[in-house]
Amino acid sequence: MNAAFWILSAITVIGAVLAVTLRNLVHCVLSLILFFLGIAAHYFLLRADFIGAVQILIYIGAVAVLILFAIMLTHNVTGTEGPREVLGGKWWSGLATAGILGVVIWWAIYKDQIAAALPSNQKAQSSVLEIGRALMSEWVVPFEIMAVLLTAALIGAVVIALEEVMRRR
């Protein structure tokens, strides 16, 4: 488990760094898929099997493909721009903000030594059967609200994306 954690963490962090630094947008999305796979593998390592499968299905299967479609619809994918065209104005202040937040997070974790040293729980496990039962009994109201939200998001996305096309007719 120890070696697996370090290898997967390295893959995940490299995927995340490449996803926000590469010039070519398609390469960014491919790195993002690597990052999503790393996170899913972490879920499997933490014995949350169902969440890992959901991560692969939704993020890699839906979100990454959606982003790829958006890139193809909006941008020329050649993307050989200089650093000035890639970075927004005042990028150094954004970098400083992220750096300060990173130091604060690291300090907060470092300060609580007892919690940070909590050993891994070998007994943890989850079953899809239990999750399904809970979704259909205790969590049925949030589940239905989620269905309404997803329908609203679907209709809203179509309306927003097609607004100007409909106005032209």
Added chain:
Amino acid sequence: MSIPLGHYLVLSGLLFVIGLCGALTRKNAIIVLIAIEIMFNAGILNLIVFWHYKEFAVLTAQMFTIFAISIAAAESAIGLALVIAIYRHYKSVDVDEMQSLKG
């Protein structure tokens, strides 16, 4: 030899900072959305980590994760639809060029 909780917290914090860095420095609106997805995943990872280390008998963390992932999917669909609408209007997806609120 098992991994202590702190390692996962540091990993998740690092991923969040990487995502924030990308969201604040990049110019392309689609990369900003990608960076927001990275931050979202770093946050969700924490839920599962705390479930594994502390509350593995209760399913609340898994339910929250499922709902958070669904909301993230809806959010990215709306975000990309907005990016496409803005591209039609401005012929560009640079966040620096979106400076007017109306028209």
